[in-house]
Amino acid sequence: MCDTEELFDTTNRLGFFGWLRSGRDAMRKKMTVIKEIIRKPGDYDLVVLGTPDWGGMPSPAIRTYITQNLNALKSVAFFCTHGGSNADRVFAELENICDRKAVALLNVKTKDVNKGFFADKIKQFVEKIK
Template sequence: MKTVIIYYTFGGATKREAERLAKELNAQLYRVKETHNRSLLGAFIPGGLWAMRRKSVSIQPLSVDLNAYDQIIIGCPVWAGYPAPAFNAIVQRLPNGKRIELFLCSGGGGSQKSESGTKALIEKKGCTVASYRDIHTGVKPGKMKE
């Protein structure tokens, strides 16, 4: 099965997990970046609020053709209990009918309260959620050095 891992990271933890998974599955890896260079403060305000409201954010144009893959794995950090806003931007770009696996990286609080709503968003796009994983990274909020 042709698989792509598409992920957003702010602090680097989701990137590490995505890279590990890409090696394990021999999958293509693609990092989504926001258009705006977000600060740590900007991650909390308004980022956390936008996450809770399932608001999307402007991202750099995707240079990957998601249509070319049978399976799409999406990785994203948890902000305020919800996937970070870049997740919503990824979901908007999902082609119809794909098999989706999700992994959400949180400091430790998990994403239980938003899980069913997150799955519903993907199903609304005509895709199937094949798996959902909460990863507790133990990483404190911080911005990754590029």
């Protein structure tokens, strides 16, 4: 078990124009306004940061979270959900924003999540962050 924190982006990302805005914002490395977080990242030895792949970039919400909490973060690990890209660019950018290497990486394709085909990957990821 672990504590979790869901990030809420206050930008309207609904519909076709929301989709366009989201891809553009991510690729331009834009920040956004996220709702106030509950947990203090500084209370944890390791924070696992997750994001969807939007145009080869992390989402504005996770970019904002990391930037606002950079000094509190100790070790980090990343997971990325995507439609088929390999997520390498997303991970490179996350390491760039965090200014440190991740202890473990996990990328999962949406289709595999829906089919439940990712248990082994998660097992390997968990072994690394233990």
